[in-house]
Amino acid sequence: MSTAVEAATRAAAQPTAARRRRLRRLVRRGPFYLLLALIFVYIVFPFYWAIRSAFTPDEDLFRTPVQYFPEHPTLGNFREVLSTSDFQRALINSTIIAGTVTAIALVVGSLAGYALGRFRFRGRSVSLYLMLSMTIFPQIAILGALYTMITRFHLYNSLRALILSDLVLVIPLTVWILTTFMRALPPDLEEAAYIDGASPFQVFYKVMLPLVAPGLVTAGLLAFITTWNEFLYALSFTQTPDKHTVTVAITTFTGKSGSTFQVPWGQIMAATVIVTLPLIVLTLILQRRILAGLTAGAVKG
Amino acid sequence: MAEIAFEDVTKVYDGGTLAVEDLTLEIEDGEFMVLVGPSGCGKTTALRMVAGLEEISEGEIRIGDRVVNELTPKERDIAMVFQNYALYPHMTVEKNLAFGLALRKLPKEEIRDRVHRAARTLEIEEFLKRKPRALSGGQRQRVAMGRAIVREPQAFLMDEPLSNLDAQLRVQMRVEIHQLQRRLGVTTIYVTHDQVEAMTMGDRVAVMSEGRLQQVDHPEVLYRKPVNEFVAGFIGSPSINLVESRLERRDGGLEVEFGEHRLAVDDQLAGNISGLERYVGKDVVVGIRPEAFEDASLGSQAPPGRRLDATCDRTEPLGSEVLAYFTVKARSILPSAEGADAVYLGEAGEEASEPLARLVARVDSRTKIAEGSPMTLAVDTSRLYFFDPTTKGAV
């Protein structure tokens, strides 16, 4: 107890010295922190502007001079957006599509990743390079083929069409990530499992899969984000608003306020906030995982 | 419980590498057989072929009376202990031990029974609920052994299980494994590169080099009657001293060159080695184990012909004894197996001018031999080894 009191009094007795030191350090690193702040503002400003616009009522929004801080903040825009059935529908659609695609892509990806990562067979390296090149493939290049497939199966203007198209996009990604993770596991674990009497599927299910759990999370996240943000196919393969995804809905927003022939920017910004908020939270929490998956792909590539 | 037999087993990898060549070996039921040899000699490959983790290119392997070439590891009823333990990191020790049993759908009661019994035998009961990463190397090794024991298999296969442990732990575990195997009586194949482990643990030891079996026998036989230079050099530490020499007949007995020295071959030894006669007047390779030397000043007078004067280059006191290094004007040989080229040890840059052999003697710790000073070594010439210079085989 006495030592704590001693330490405290000692600390209190040298405030000026420590403060002076800290101040000096701050001055030296001043330009550094300034740069950091600039970068921060650069990234954050558009978000700030969107949020600010979302909370600004139309009268203040469509007026000059521009208010940098909403003088009469309102929830009106949000209310309008959330009560629009089209937008609600779009949120549901996106969720369904992204969820389904992620689930399927993880199953296929882990099985394929296991095969490519742990077995040696002819054409393995070819397959791996194929997967890698698919991840940088231009979406537009297969638009025509996808369209033909979709119409042939009468899937035009349906969620299933988008699930199919997004799977084409996402599966190479998950396969690549999970192959990398599977490859990193030590081979004697599998051998021990075989000797213990496991069948290949049991080895996969009981030993390998639990051990690549972080890979599954990463791949799942990337799959979800990629599908959620997808625009080209969602635009091309749907026609009616009830089949739109969130990305399409945000670009075709007409809003309920029929009075204006103006673009309902306030509501669009509100929609933006609604859509991006969960993504931002997700990213902030799981940034390490996401980065690990991306750099694994980039570095190995 | 079963015998294991290799019959002309060969393993060739896809690139053409020959890992194991014509291995024929019979292991008796309940025997502790050690496969020993330098890295790359094929011992691990042979073990993995028994386990079913490597394909057999040619030949047959039998466990019990079944030919197992086409069987999966699961069907062979064997258990393996890996060098890196291969414990399932995401499962507790208990689950690790129970895994194989659960896969075979044994009733829960029996699983729990076996797991606890094994845990008690290996003294790991307190770790049952922990995960492998919370255990030390020695503890993990025990869990790995436990996993093999619970299976109650026909045979244990151990792949250098002690190499990752520190020296003292290794010595302790050596004894424990040996005793455990005695108690359980399960046929065991144990792979190691450490010849001390081999000599102390094995009922019989199989020495391998470059894919071929050199010799298989009881440890003492390997020590006393190695079948070629390689086995002589591999068994025994420090390694046997081998030099090129000539055998001459002198004064009614056989004499052998040892660099600039002449050593008289013990008459009884000469009589026992048939075929030694053929080498009289010819080149021969002579081997003297370091322990066949002794400090002449400590014991009784050594007669000339069993004595060697040299300068001690270096000493290594080991506590129980002292290693004395000295040189002799001869060509020393690195022990190799049949067919390999002889390798000469000499100083860098030195060619055919003055061959020098660096040799080692193991003497009692009471010795007064000091670095840089002259010494006299007594040589027990009844413990000489002779090898043919071309075939490398023992005479």
Place this chain on the structure above:
Amino acid sequence: MLAPALILVGIVALYPLGKTIQQSFTNQQFLAGIEPTKYVGLANYRKLIHDELFRDAAWVTVKFTVITVAFEFVLGLIIALVVNSSFRGRGVMRAVMLVPWAIPTVVCAQMWRWMYDDVFGVFNDALVRIHVIDHNVAWISEPKTALAAVCAVDIWKTTPFVALLLLAGLQVIPRDLYEAADVDGASQWRQFWRITFPLLRPAILVALIFRTLDALRVFDVFFVFFGSRVDTQTMAVYNQNQIVTIGDVGYGSAVSVGIFLIIAMFVVIYVSVIRVEQQ
């Protein structure tokens, strides 16, 4: 057991491309069934070579690619270097840097479109206020500023991501190299050129390839900003228009193949550069 998964993956990877190539040799229409589809040989490709609009679109795309990749790299490198030094809150900074990448591009586009608004946009307001410009500019509609406006959006969205990739590369460089250089008395600038840059080269090349290929296939931003406005189409926009709006799937497929070949050309260039590097 694994065969079905692999087969599925193979189909997913190869079938669409193969189908596209096949279709490029046909005269297939979007509303098929009206006219039976038949093969027309290389007619589509001949049309493609003479297609002025496609050439313009390709040119726009290339310009966009060069501008954005250049800026993203320089800025990204600077940001990466700044963030690389340790400071409190670095983890937060990294997380923040990842956010622009995570949001849908179209959402970004909408945000920026509002900021660019000619009457109520914040850019016009701020720039006029600090007297950089004297009257509002129609950033998007004005042909002279349109490309710059679009590039700015992509740069904003992607620079942090490039920075993060480079940051990962920077963090692999062992600290003791810098410490040894400090002891040797090398300046910061010297250290950068002699240590950082060479060791970062592989990461730079990889990021460069990915970014270039990404930029060549850009669609979302251009579509949101310009719709089908002719002078600001990218190849992807042009292609999508062909297939969906105009409905000529056969010709559209040929265009797709054309785009693919152009991109493949860039890949070949890059790979050979890497090959030379490795020697």
